[in-house]
Amino acid sequence: MTSEQQTIVKNGLWTNNVALVQLLGLCPLLAVTSSLINGLGLGLATLMTLVLSNSFVSIIRHWTRPEVRIPIFVLIIASIVTAIELAMNAWFHELFLVLGIFIPLxxxxxxxxxxxxxxxxxxxxxxxxxxxxxxxxxFLLVLVLLGGLRELIGQGTLFANAHLMFGSAAEGLEFTLIKDYPGFLLAILPPGAFIGLGLLIAIKNSIEKHKSKQTIRVSPPVKPAEVAVQ
Amino acid sequence: MLFRKASSPFISAQASVHTIMYQVLYALIPGTLAAIYFFGWGVLINLAITAIICLFSEALVLKLRNRPIKVSLKDGSALITACLLALALPPLVPWWLTVIASIFAIVIAKQLYGGLGFNLFNPAMVGYIVVMISFPREMTYWTAPLGAVDHWLSFSDTFSVIFYGALPDQSSIDSITMATPMDTLKTQIGLENDITSTRHHKVYGTLFSNISGKGWQWINLLFLLGGLWMIKMKVIDWRIPVSFLLSLLLISNFFSVSDYATYPSALFHLFSGGTMLCAFFIATDPVSASTTPRGRWIYGAGIGVLVYTIRTWGGYPDGIAFAIILMNMAVPLLDYYTQPKTYGKADTE
Structure with a gap:
């Protein structure tokens, strides 16, 4: 692998991560990560779309006139997504129903x-x-991580509904953290997605800060403000 | 015409965060004692848990943020959050729920936003809402107030319910808990029973007093007194409580006059649930409330309307926390559009 390709790998997974750094695709990211399997399903569909669309766009790059490139890209992406949507509808019908609008999106x-x-x-x-x-x-890793965290905190399980994806053999995969876990509904509701993603980004940033070992100037402690009395 | 003459030096109260917060805590004491008197050991245990967890998590986050710990802990703001939270939670909630609410209040709602002075939302109310929407069943564990029952649940029984979930012998969770008057009225009106028949019902009737609910009216009255003392001491501004109570009074009176069988009286609304606690202690939070005079009027009135709406047509028995959070969101806008005119300057627009 050339050093250029190494940079590509590093960019995609860490330095320029779609979900944690570019903050792109937040709508599906926040909406479907209520369980690990949902996250994995959407992650795989997005991964496939990205590989195919990048390849096609690259293949035709010499014949694409810059004036019309955006409509052409959109057409390519839309046809790939349509194909993936139809394929999921055929082979992973239940998962397709769970993910709903977020596949075409x-x-x-x-x-x-x-x-x-x-x-x-x-x-x-x-x-x-x-x-x-x-x-x-x-993107997929963040989806899986966030989905897993929310599922674990929200209902105390992991890999629930795994059969939607891997067939009935995978039903035994479901893993329960604590018996009689009361469930922490907030984690599964939308606020849980925002708080969870915020925490993941914070963790990533703190790891980077730690790694770079640059001395970060700590702002001087704020003195408690005086409250004005009327 | 005579004007009141005043000349310098104008003596102002020596106000710091520390003194203000402690005056608020003193004003909370009578109502808190009443809550303990009517609802028993559970309130005290909750208070102990919230106080310990709030102070501990505040210290922890401050340490992580490299901020001075002692100064912030001593200013009493975390203690007020703990008090408000303990007073809002039902007396028999499991301990872990109280812990989650306290951690969310301090860590997420207060410190992650930048600590005291920077939080957009009232920390105690955020903590309360988190557990309210996550654990709706546990949030109904109110005991019947003294007066409806003749003695408290003993300390050891309360302790084991809260920490081990173990119920006293020959009892179920339904026999030691009871819906609040407000919740009862809501359910009964939902079942198309009118207010008068609910008040004289042989089971639920014991919950009600002439004004609102047994216990609740005294708790609310004592919070009202504490609040009036704070206004007198100029700890809080009078506009928010007045506009909140006035708007709640007007709107509830309007509906109850139009149909007294299904809409409780204004007096009931003013003296049950968390009305007075909200009016003087929660809505007046100096950080998350509006700061301009006109903004405060709108802020208080908005909370009143929202509280009434959620109580009457919403899915939750009391709407204080949601109303506060919703109006907290409106505060930046309110403050922006209600800046008072600078004296001596013409309108620039």
Whole structure:
């Protein structure tokens, strides 16, 4: 692997992570991560879309006139998403029903057109596919992590409904944290998604801060303000 | 025409965060004692848990943020949050629920926003809402007030209910808890029973007094007195409580006059649930409330309307916490549009 490709890998998974750094595709990210399997399902669909759209855009990059490139990218992405949607409807019908509108909405995920425009339209097919794969993988990992956290805190399980994805053999995968866990509904409700993503971003930032070991100037402690009395 | 003459030096009260917060705490004492008197050991245990967890988590986050710990802990703001939370929670809630509410209040709602002075939302109310929407069943564990029952649940029984979830012999959770008057009225009106028949019902009737609910009216009255003392001491501004109570009074009176069988009287609304606690201690939070005079009028009135709406047509028995949080969101806008005119300057627009 060339050093350039290493940079692509690192960019997708960490430095330029779609969900944690670029903060793109927040709508599906926050809406479907109520369980690990949901996150995994949407993550895989997005990953596949990214790889395919990056490859196609890269293949035709020499024949695409810059004036019309955006409509062409959109057409390519839309046809890929439609194909994936139909495939999921056929083979993972129950999961498709759970994810609902968020599968067709992958079209509007900004990260996909952003990669097409910023990377695939000016790089070789192989690099573009790799970039799509790594960006998608970075997104998928965050979806799975957030979905898993919310599911674990919210209802005390992991891999619930795994059969939606892996068939009935996977039903035994479901893992229960504590028996009679009362459930922490907030984690599954929308606020849980926002708080969870915020915490993940904070953790990532603090890891980076720790790694860079730069001395960060600590702002002087704030003196408690005086409360004015009328 | 004679004007009141005043000349310098104008002596102002020596106000710091510390003194203000402690005056608020003193004003809370009578109502808190009444709550303990009517609802028993559970309130005290809750108070102990919230106080310990709030102070501990505040210290922990301050340490992580490299801020001075002692000064912030001593200013009493975390203690007030703890008090408000303990007074809002039902007396028999499991201990872990109280812990979650306290941690959310201090860590998420207060410190993550930047600590005292920077929090957009009232921390105690955020903590309360988190557990309210997450654990609706546990949030109904109110004991019947003294007067409806003739003695408290003993300390050891209360302790084991809260910490082990173990009920006293020959009792179920339904026999030691009881719906609040407000909740009862809501359920009964939902079942198309009118207010008069509910008040004289042989089971639920014991909960009600002439004004509102047994116990609740005294608790509210004592919070009202504490609040009036704070206004006299100029700890809080009078506009928010007045506009809140006035708007609640007007709107509830309007509906109860139009149909007294299904809408409780204004007096009932003013003296039950958390009305007085909200009016003087929660809505007047100097950080999350509006700060301009006109803004305060709108802020208080908005809370009144929202409280009445949620109590009457909403899914929850009392709407204080949601009303406060919703109006907290409106505060930046209110403050922006209600800036008082600078004296001596013409309108610039």
């Amino acid at each position: 992958i079209v509007t995920n900004c990260s996909i057109i952003a990669r097409a425009e910023a990377f695939a339209s000016r790089n070789s097919v192989l690099d573009s596919a790799l970039d799509g794969f790594m960006m998608g993988l970075g």
